Amino acid sequence: MSHLSTSTPDVRAADFRFRCISCGDLNDAAGQDFRCAHCHDLLEITYPRWDKVKPHPDALRNEWRQRRLSSSAVDLSGVWRFRDLLPSIADQEVITLREGNTPLYELPRCARIAGVPRLFAKHQGMNPTASFKDAGMTVAATFARRAGFRWVACASTGNTSASMAAYAARGGMRALVLVPEGKISWSKLSQALDYGALTCQLRTDFDGCLRLLQELVVQAPVYQLNSINPFRLEGQKTVALELLEQLDWMVPDHIIVPGGNLGNSSAIGKALLEMKELGLISRLPRLSVIQAEGANALVRTMREAGGKQLINVRPETRATAIRIGNPASWKKAARVLQATGGACEQVGETEIAQAKAEIGAEGIGCEPASAVTLAGLKKLVKQEFVKPGETVILVLTGHLLKDPDFTIEFHRGELFRGAPEEPAASALRRPPIVLDATLKAVIDTLEHAGKS
Numbered sequence: 001m002s003h004l005s006t007s008t009p010d011v012r013a014a015d016f017r018f019r020c021i022s023c024g025d026l027n028d029a030a031g032q033d034f035r036c037a038h039c040h041d042l043l044e045i046t047y048p049r050w051d052k053v054k055p056h057p058d059a060l061r062n063e064w065r066q067r068r069l070s071s072s073a074v075d076l077s078g079v080w081r082f083r084d085l086l087p088s089i090a091d092q093e094v095i096t097l098r099e100g101n102t103p104l105y106e107l108p109r110c111a112r113i114a115g116v117p118r119l120f121a122k123h124q125g126m127n128p129t130a131s132f133k134d135a136g137m138t139v140a141a142t143f144a145r146r147a148g149f150r151w152v153a154c155a156s157t158g159n160t161s162a163s164m165a166a167y168a169a170r171g172g173m174r175a176l177v178l179v180p181e182g183k184i185s186w187s188k189l190s191q192a193l194d195y196g197a198l199t200c201q202l203r204t205d206f207d208g209c210l211r212l213l214q215e216l217v218v219q220a221p222v223y224q225l226n227s228i229n230p231f232r233l234e235g236q237k238t239v240a241l242e243l244l245e246q247l248d249w250m251v252p253d254h255i256i257v258p259g260g261n262l263g264n265s266s267a268i269g270k271a272l273l274e275m276k277e278l279g280l281i282s283r284l285p286r287l288s289v290i291q292a293e294g295a296n297a298l299v300r301t302m303r304e305a306g307g308k309q310l311i312n313v314r315p316e317t318r319a320t321a322i323r324i325g326n327p328a329s330w331k332k333a334a335r336v337l338q339a340t341g342g343a344c345e346q347v348g349e350t351e352i353a354q355a356k357a358e359i360g361a362e363g364i365g366c367e368p369a370s371a372v373t374l375a376g377l378k379k380l381v382k383q384e385f386v387k388p389g390e391t392v393i394l395v396l397t398g399h400l401l402k403d404p405d406f407t408i409e410f411h412r413g414e415l416f417r418g419a420p421e422e423p424a425a426s427a428l429r430r431p432p433i434v435l436d437a438t439l440k441a442v443i444d445t446l447e448h449a450g451k452s
């Protein structure tokens with residue numbers, strides 16, 4: 001491994017700064033662990049240029065619209081199109097796979113099921129590596145290469161590793177992936193392998209992988225691309241910008257996201273606060289975070305410790321993407337919940353499976369971790385946290401094909417063997433049927449299905 005020092009002088013070092021989220025210490029540079037040198041808390045990126053001249057909201061909106069007509073790589077990216085709110089870098093240095101530009105789908109049947117008038121899904125699974133991670137990865141990988149690193153590394157429940165491996169490969173860097181052995185889906189593992197990463201399956205869980213990575217980055221010249229890296233969160237902010245643009249800047253009442261390591265909720269929350277500060281929106285939507293009951297560290301942190309102190313848990317859930325017990329960005333997420341007045345809720349395994357099938361039955365589909373949003377919404381409606389008439393956006397974080405085993409086991413009725421199944425969930429099951437290859441067999445089956 002060699003740490004290549006960059007030959008390009010950092011001409012725009014003053015464009016952004018790192019600020020500690022606890023003690024507020026400001027710095028032009030960050031250490032390899034991306035933690036404050038004084039109090040060891042997480043860093044966030046700030047833009048001193050806004051203190052001097054705030055960009056005008058109409059000018060920004062126009063510029064972003066104009067760029068949609070351009071064919072340059074940075075304008076075709078749904079992340080870099082919003083580069084005015086990102087750390088600056090020369091266009092030719094950007095590593096992009098044309099990420100972002102994800103669809104906003106209306107979900108009329110899920111809306112009826114949940115009891116809300118209008119429900120939309122911002123489908124981040126429609127990114128180049130099929131998860132929301134690409135929005136942050138394009139920015140963080142770009143700055144990793146700019147810093148001269150040959151190796152990038154992450155701990156992952158699967159999606160981060162797939163995304164990092166792709167962007168590293170595009171950027172000519174090597175990728176080191178640490179994943180919990182046996183606890184990530186084969187689809188995600190296969191992506192990391194195909195994109196050429198050095199993939200280590202560690203005999204631990206995600207939290208164990210992340211702990212090890214934190215030790216590794218201070219000893220070896222590898223650049224960490226977990227969401228502790230604040231460049232990741234800057235890129236992930238653009239999800240909210242693109243969403244608001246798709247809504248013609250009409251602010252929805254609620255945005256609901258799944259919560260794992262809590263980078264995504266932190267990033268979307270930061271974007272909302274910045275949009276408000278810049279006058280792009282006049283009020284904040286409530287940003288709510290939903291976790292699996294078996295991996296509910298933030299829920300417990302909010303309920304039992306008022307968001308002041310992390311209560312970590314031993315995670316267990318079939319939604320393996322969010323099988324995390326010690327979320328790194330809990331403090332950032334807790335602040336976002338407080339700032340936007342969002343809720344933090346948990347949902348059970350069968351609720352997740354049912355919600356996933358309901359999203360699938362709309363012709364959309366998502367991976368299990370994403371479906372916690374719909375399951376959570378149903379609860380928030382029952383609790384009257386989401387009120388009649390309010391508009392809700394679910395952020396679907398991963399594509400249906402990310403975890404085919406879960407889907408097949410659900411439809412075959414094998415997902416929760418022995419556990420009683422809700423009638424609503426049974427009604428959604430569409431198991432594959434093995435038949436003799438005769439016309440009669442197919443017609444009989446068709447007639448039978450037509451009656452049900």
Ligand code: F0G
Nearest residue numbers: 156157159160260261262263264397398
């Ligand atoms: N949804 C999916 C599909 C994910 O892959 C993740 C996290 C989350 C939700 C939770 O997002 O961590 O920002 O709160 N996946 C990470 C990974 C941990 O390694 O792929 P978060």
